[in-house]
Each structure stands twice: as C-alpha cells, then as structure tokens.
Amino acid sequence: MTWQCRLLGRIMAAILLFAVGATEAAVRNYTLYITAGSHTINGAGGATLSAWGYSDVAGSPKIPGPVLTAYEGDTVNITVVNNHTLNHNFVIQGVTTDATAIAPGGNRVYSFTASTAGSYLYSDTLNSAINREMGLYGALLVGPADGSNKAWTNGPSYSFQRTWVIGEMDKVRWNDVAGSGGTVNTSIYKPNYFLMNGLGGFDAMGDPNTTIDGVVGTSALVRIVNGGQFSHALHFHGNHVQVLTINGVRQISPYKLVDAINIPPMGTADVLYVLNQLGEYPMHVHTAQMETANGVYLNGVATMIMMH
C-alpha cells in the first residue's frame, strides 16, 4: 500500500517535474534500532527463539528488519541505534562499505545516493555470522528514478512486487546460546527453522506480503534476498520465472526461464513471475529439511501462488 501511494506521488511529481524539465531526488530518512528479544515461529513445530533484530520502532526486534525503499537518485540517510549490549554494525551489500562497529548505546548514520535499481541485503557483518544468524538482516529495494513499475529504467515491467527475505535459525546451538550470552561454536550449524520474511511456511502461505496473489495476466517482481547461511533452492509451481538479476547483476533479454533457482548465502535475485493460468500452486524450497519447522512439514520455506 505504502509503495503504491509513494509510487502515485512519484508519478505525479515526475509529471510535474517533467513539465518544468527538472529532475527530482527525494531525501529518505530511516532509523533502525538494534534490539534483543525473541522471535516466534507459529504453528506445529514452531517455537519462540532468542533473536536480535533491526527494528523501525525501539522496543522489540523485527525479523527480518524493515524493508527499506528508495529510488535512483534519492538521498538515503539511515541512522542505526544500538540498543543492545554487544557491538553491531550495518552494511548494505553492494551499497555501503562502512563496517565500523557501533558500541552499545551508540549510533551511526549511513548516507548514500541510491544509484542502481535492484534488491540489496543489509546485515550486521560482525561476530562470525552470529549477529546475522540472530536476525540482523533485511532488504533495501531501489526502484528506477522515474518511480515506474519497472525492475530498472527501461527494464522489464511488473504489476506488483513481493520481497522474500529468506534465512534460517539454529535454535539449540546458536539462538539459545547467543541469546543467553554464551559462546556459539560456529563450526557447527544445523538450523531447524527456515524462514520467509521471518515466517514459517504455515504463516507464509497466508501472508499477503509473501504470497504471489493476483489476477491472471498480471506479473509479480519477486525480490529474493538470502540473509541465511544455507543455499536456498526455490522451486516455483504453475509457471517458470524470468531471471532478471542475480547477485545484483542485470541479465540480458531474453531472460532465462527457470522453475528452480538457487539463492546462496547473502545472495540476491530478482525474478518475474507471470500469472499465466488460473489455479493455486506452492512455491517451496526443494531441499529436504528446509521445508520444515523442526521437522514439521511445510512450516519451512514455502508459500502460495494464487492466480484468479
């Protein structure tokens, strides 16, 4: 909703500016609070895990962090406030390079001009991936300067978009240990929770921000960002997808058509799903345990594609 509203504003502004022959660049200010708390996976097999997250409201963590949006040319200022008892940082892969630690109680401002439309992973790169595993990751989306529903300027058009921030958590060996101040043995990682936008599959299959749900003839730009440490091999039923970008690299038309795509740890991809036929279909990871929540089938990385 906010995206559409913003978009409408952008289009109107663009028309106005076009009339006077000027370019427009907005200033976007975000504040993220690093917070310790818990994260709950609902449904059978689910659990409440110790977690750390970036949140747009101080108080409790958000897993993943909020989706940040900007358009090419915008000035983006992100203030990160560390409300936790450990050092943390904030790096947008491919966008910012300042990996300086923010001490407990401190804050730091990251300013940049959004320059290349696409999907980016932001995360805490400190502490041997423990900070990221605890939930400190999220997505930045950059749209084209004209604010249009295109993957990039003069790129492929879409009707609506979805962002899938995927990841995993190892409750026993990582979250329980780091959450209580212990030392994680990072050489062993056996995640038992596999998440889409912080959700197990039972929630993700009904979450309007996650499901591809629309009218036949429309198309969804699906922005996939892997904050986890496992490769996620996603399989789409119902239709193949067009691969538009891989790890920020724009592909060349005609775009490759695949029904399975692998997103490696900290990898990203933008794919276009054309809603081609009536029906209901799953989208799920094709690796055994990653479809489950602690072994409970379909409460892992899975969502629905609803075409009507």
Added chain:
Amino acid sequence: MFPANRMKLSLVAALLCAPLAYTTAQAANINVTRNVSSLNKTMSDGVRVTFWTFSGALPAAAVEVGVYPDGTTTTDTLNLTLSMGMMTPQDSAPYNGHTIHMHGADVKTSEDGVPETYNDVNGDTYTWTPTRDMAGSYMYHCHVHTVKHLEMGMYGPLIVRPKNASGTWLNQLTHNTATAYDYVQNYVLSTVDPAYHTATGDSTVFADYNPKYYMIAGNEGKTTGAPAISLTAAKSKKVALRLIGIHSVSSTFTVKDGSGNAKPFTIYTQDGRALATPQSVTSLDISPGQRFDVIFTTPSTAGTWYPQVTYKNLRDGGTYTNGTVYGRVTF
C-alpha cells in the same frame, strides 16, 4: 476438496471429446502407468536401505513425450497414471498415499499432484501437453510429504524430446539441429540419508539432513573403476547428458579425463527451456530441482572421460567425504 475433484472429472470428459475436434495424423497419446513398490538395496557399506519406488526402479524409468517442429500443430499428450489401489508401502495420515508431480511442467492445479492443492493421494492420471519451446529435461516425483517421499526414491526422469513432422523421435535436445547428439544418458542426481528412510510423520529427524550415500542414476559409483553409470561411445561423437537434480544438497558437475583435467561441455537447456546462447563451461553447479542438458564431443583419439558430480553441503559448499560420484564414457 470436492469442487476441485469435480473440476477434474469435467476436464477428463473434455479431453476424451477433444480428439474429435482436432484430429491430426501423428499426434500421440503417451499412456504410462506406474505403481508404488518398495525396493531393498544393499549400499556400498553393506547396509540395506529400503526405498519406495515407482514400479520397482530407482530412479524410476524415464518417461518421454514428443514435441513437433515449427509449422506443425501436432502435439503429444502424456497421460501419466499412478495406479489406484497400488499404494503400498505408504505412511499413515496425514502423509498417507502418493501422487505424481511433473516437476517443471507448469500444468493445471488439478494435474499438479500436490495434495495441499486438492490432488487425490490414492491414484490418478496426470496429463500434460508440452509445446515445442519446452523440449528438455524434467522429473516426475511424488509430492506427498516430499521431505520423506523424495528421499525414499519416488522420482524419475521426464523428458520432452523433439520429433519430426511425421512423428519420429529426433536425437536432439531441441529442434535446433545444433543440439544433435549421437548418445544420450540421464544423470539423475540423488542423495540418501538413511535416517529419513525409517522416520515417519513430523519427526524431528526431518529437521536435519545428513546424507550418507551419493548417487547418479541410483548407483553410488565411488571410484572411476566402478562408476555409477557408463557409456561406450565412438571417437569424435557427441554425447548428451541430461542432468536432473533431485538431490537435497548442493553439487557441481564436471567432465574430467583420467588425469583430472576438466573438459569443456556446452549447456543447451536449463529447466526445459533453451538458453538464448548456449554456454560452454568446464564446471556447472546443480541445485536441488534444477535440470541442465549438456553435450560434449569425444576426442579423436581413444580414451576415457569421467563425467562426475561432487556433492557439497548447503552452508559453505564444502565437499562431503566420499561425496564424488563418477560416471564413465569410453571412446
């Protein structure tokens, strides 16, 4: 559930009537039936593992359906039947029964074999009419409690293969003659965690995957001397391999000579769609669910090459102990 079933019945009726409307000389109905049966296999370490298979084979026998050249309106229709009443072995509810999912076929929901989207789990016929842009490799597999049933062995190659205008199979990957081959083999990639074979229901066993056996075409093939799959070819000929990923970890495919030098091969199709530009490489990562069709040319002097798959963990791509499985092509 009932509306979906009714929809399916009316669809079957429509299909039965359809041939009267557009009769074509060469159109084929490809009717294939599979049943469910168990298979006890003695693994390389002497341990016996129970598999569930389609009609007793691991992987299941390949199913081929034709597509015709540009300018012809002919199509083949695959009717892939999982026989009713042949559902043993199976687990108890809610993961009872079996289905067939034609992975990558993008069929109607009622043909998709997914129990959660109202498909029957007690036998059914799954119908697909591919078009010529879909030439390439797919797989068919059970879609009940896939975390277990795939692991149990319920999978096989599903191939969309070009025919000429009069309906004769072509030895090509697609209708592009650049994809012509002299030999073809299906390399079905799979892995086995024996703990998954004895666990049932929503067991925590399914939260952690620890593969112990690594396979191509249902065989371990741990050494070049005892490969999982082999081919005797002539010199200077084209060998096509259909790489079908039903494994549950990461993997890399290479073709090496006896000294371990990687040989180039060309990727023509991925996930049943021709690449706009065929890609010549010496290494190819294959992830679960992916398929690639590749061709290499045997040299003009006699020798042996070893197409091989190295299975890797999902975290950092580290290779598993004994995680390389060898094929062999002698020429």
